[in-house]
Amino acid sequence: MASNATLILDDIRIEQGDRPLVSLDARIAPGEVLTLMGPSGVGKSTLLAYLAGFLAPAFRARGRVLLDDTDLTRLAPEARQLGLLFQDPLLFPHLSVDGNLAFGMPRQGSRRERRRRIEAALEEIGLAGLAKRDPETLSGGQRSRVALMRVLLSRPRAMLLDEPFSKLDASLRHEMRSLVFARVQRLGLPTLMVTHDAADAEAAGGPVIELGGAS
Numbered sequence: 001m002a003s004n005a006t007l008i009l010d011d012i013r014i015e016q017g018d019r020p021l022v023s024l025d026a027r028i029a030p031g032e033v034l035t036l037m038g039p040s041g042v043g044k045s046t047l048l049a050y051l052a053g054f055l056a057p058a059f060r061a062r063g064r065v066l067l068d069d070t071d072l073t074r075l076a077p078e079a080r081q082l083g084l085l086f087q088d089p090l091l092f093p094h095l096s097v098d099g100n101l102a103f104g105m106p107r108q109g110s111r112r113e114r115r116r117r118i119e120a121a122l123e124e125i126g127l128a129g130l131a132k133r134d135p136e137t138l139s140g141g142q143r144s145r146v147a148l149m150r151v152l153l154s155r156p157r158a159m160l161l162d163e164p165f166s167k168l169d170a171s172l173r174h175e176m177r178s179l180v181f182a183r184v185q186r187l188g189l190p191t192l193m194v195t196h197d198a199a200d201a202e203a204a205g206g207p208v209i210e211l212g213g214a215s
Contacts, residue, residue: 003157004030005067007190012063014046014055021059022047022211028158028190033181033204036194038211044194048160051192052084053077067157067190083156083189085164085180089147091135097122097146098131104154121149125179141172148180152187159184161193165200177203 007028014022021043028034036044049055051065054077065072065080072080091100101118109117122128125145135143144164151159164180165173181204184191193204201208 003190004188005157005190006030007158007192008064008066008068009051009192010064010066012047012050012061012065014043014050014059014061016043016046016059024209025063026209028192030188030190031185033161033184033191033193033206035201035204035206035208036192036211037196037198037201037208038194039196042211044211045162048084048162048192048194052082052160053080081155081157083151083154083159085148085151085159085161087163087167089135089143091143091146091150093134093136095135096131097127097133097135097138100135100146101150101153104150106155117153121153125149140168141175144168144172144176145179148176148183152183156189159189159191161191161195163195163197164193166195166197173199174203181205 009024009026012022012024013020024047026034036047038044046055046059050061053075055061067081092103095103098118101121102114105114105117118131122131127142127145135146138146161180165176168176177200193200195201
């Protein structure tokens, strides 16, 4: 199911103490990836935390986060319908592969329908037959694909990517970039990616904003 929403970052300002950290005003169209470039310490991940609804108390922020006409700013994190993909897959070690995929799925449809969706998702990412595997037995690339599909099965309306390819080797980075950006475009998900790697931005193919120098 396509999102086709626009993610609007309306006059976002984040400070740490008396120090301005991040300033951003942007609109991200359906299927577009806006890349924020910058070294460690400029507030890239802090911005994502604010958008997702779990900014640490050490920071002060203002500005609105909207999906079309829906203001997300005051909503609980779980109500924002934002999919987050991090550097690490962060799979639950106590759950099997299919348990991980089922974790964030909307509680709609029968158990059989949900099982069918999980099986189709595994086949789509080349992991058919691995539903009952322990995540620890998967390769790094396989774990990354499971993490991506877990996010997509939660049916987000927009995506936030926090250096999602930085810990993969060169061949896996190329594979995961292609996988992530193809699905973002196909599903019409407005996406904000933070990275320090210019190759990520080039692969995303969208606008790029350079953030200031490291603290």
